Amino acid sequence: xxxxRDEKLALFAGGDLGVxxxxxxxxxxxxCDGCRAEVARFRRAAAVLSGExxxxxxxxxxxxxxxxxxxxxxxxxxAGQCVPPVAAPRPELGWARPAALVAxxxxxxxxxxxxxxxxxxxxxxxxxxxxxxxxxxxxxVKASRGALTLLNTRAASPAVxxxxxxxLRARFVDxxxxxxxxxNVYAE
Amino acid sequence: xxxxxDTAVQDSQELQSRFIADNLRRIFLQIYRIVGNVxxxxxxxxxxxxxxxxxxxxxxxAQKAAHWLSRIASNTAIDFLRRHARVSSCDIDSLAExxxxxxxxxxxxxxxxxxxxxxxxxxLRLLTERxxxxxxxxxxxxxxxxxVAARLRCSKATVRSHIANARIKFRRYLEGRRx
Numbered sequence: 109x110x111x112x113r114d115e116k117l118a119l120f121a122g123g124d125l126g127v128x129x130x131x132x133x134x135x136x137x138x139x140c141d142g143c144r145a146e147v148a149r150f151r152r153a154a155a156v157l158s159g160e161x162x163x164x165x166x167x168x169x170x171x172x173x174x175x176x177x178x179x180x181x182x183x184x185x186x187a188g189q190c191v192p193p194v195a196a197p198r199p200e201l202g203w204a205r206p207a208a209l210v211a212x213x214x215x216x217x218x219x220x221x222x223x224x225x226x227x228x229x230x231x232x233x234x235x236x237x238x239x240x241x242x243x244x245x246x247x248x249v250k251a252s253r254g255a256l257t258l259l260n261t262r263a264a265s266p267a268v269x270x271x272x273x274x275x276l277r278a279r280f281v282d283x284x285x286x287x288x289x290x291x292n293v294y295a296e
Numbered sequence: 297x298x299x300x301x302d303t304a305v306q307d308s309q310e311l312q313s314r315f316i317a318d319n320l321r322r323i324f325l326q327i328y329r330i331v332g333n334v335x336x337x338x339x340x341x342x343x344x345x346x347x348x349x350x351x352x353x354x355x356x357x358a359q360k361a362a363h364w365l366s367r368i369a370s371n372t373a374i375d376f377l378r379r380h381a382r383v384s385s386c387d388i389d390s391l392a393e394x395x396x397x398x399x400x401x402x403x404x405x406x407x408x409x410x411x412x413x414x415x416x417x418x419x420l421r422l423l424t425e426r427x428x429x430x431x432x433x434x435x436x437x438x439x440x441x442x443x444v445a446a447r448l449r450c451s452k453a454t455v456r457s458h459i460a461n462a463r464i465k466f467r468r469y470l471e472g473r474r475x
Binding site for chain 1: 312316317320321324325328329334338341342343345346349350416417431432434435436441456457459460461463464466467470471
């Protein structure tokens with residue numbers, strides 16, 4: 109006959125086995141005096157333990173200890189009332205993280221639009237003197253009251269080059285004769 | 297207005313005093329069985345009561361409050377053991393093998409007759425901290441194994457193993473004392 113292990117009997121004695129295991133052990137106990145006695149010993153040990161649980165340690169002066177503990181509890185509570193309660197950490201909100209992400213993305217998109225997009229919001233630069241600039245027709249000098257444009261009516265759109273010292277060169281090619289005309293306009 | 301406030305404070309203090317008087321011995325013993333010494337049990341008992349009494353609204357219903365206080369007490373004791381990570385284990389095989397005897401002369405009855413609670417204390421000291429806590433919560437406090445597992449923050453299978461080992465060691469200890 110195969111006997112259940114001690115662990116099983118210990119758990120059986122305290123009613124801690126599952127349904128199937130309990131059924132198996134109780135079936136074995138019906139025909140095994142030794143295991144039945146083991147279970148009885150476990151139960152007696154448990155009874156001793158719970159019976160003794162209410163007994164104070166030997167030599168302990170309970171009245172004195174109880175008075176001391178009661179006093180300490182009161183002092184502890186009074187000290188707790190003097191100290192303001194520590195603010196509990198805010199509960200982590202489920203929407204806070206996505207909201208922060210959306211805000212960050214919005215800032216990035218707006219910043220990109222502001223830097224790369226139309227400069228309508230940028231203040232216009234005010235120029236006091238005459239301005240030399242290339243136009244589709246040729247080279248133009250603008251002043252506050254009028255403009256002077258160098259044109260070549262027989263040529264197609266000119267190629268205009270800007271040089272580093274501040275001059276503009278317009279290169280016209282006559283569509284009929286192939287004659288090339290170059291206008292250099294220097295800014296001073 | 298001031299009288300009403302004074303009366304409320306007085307009522308609250310009376311409620312506290314009654315709560316302490318009704319539960320102090322039981323909670324001290326509960327913690328003492330788990331931690332195994334008077335000094336630590338005293339500190340932890342005080343700590344458990346202070347924790348509980350900081351939520352006075354919970355102690356109006358005496359029965360629920362007693363159960364709630366037990367829970368605080370066992371958690372306080374278990375946290376203490378966890379913090380200190382004390383090890384006092386004993387291999388089951390190193391304990392004396394039980395000698396079967398007639399029921400009327402059982403070692404348990406001998407222990408009861410001698411009334412030496414040190415026997416029990418020494419027996420409980422043979423267990424590991426977790427085995428002792430599991431045994432006390434299950435066999436003395438009568439908590440179901442699931443609740444014991446929750447308090448010890450481990451699985452039910454682990455708790456069953458602790459309980460089984462603790463019962464075996466404790467029974468062998470009691471029977472070994474007879475020799």
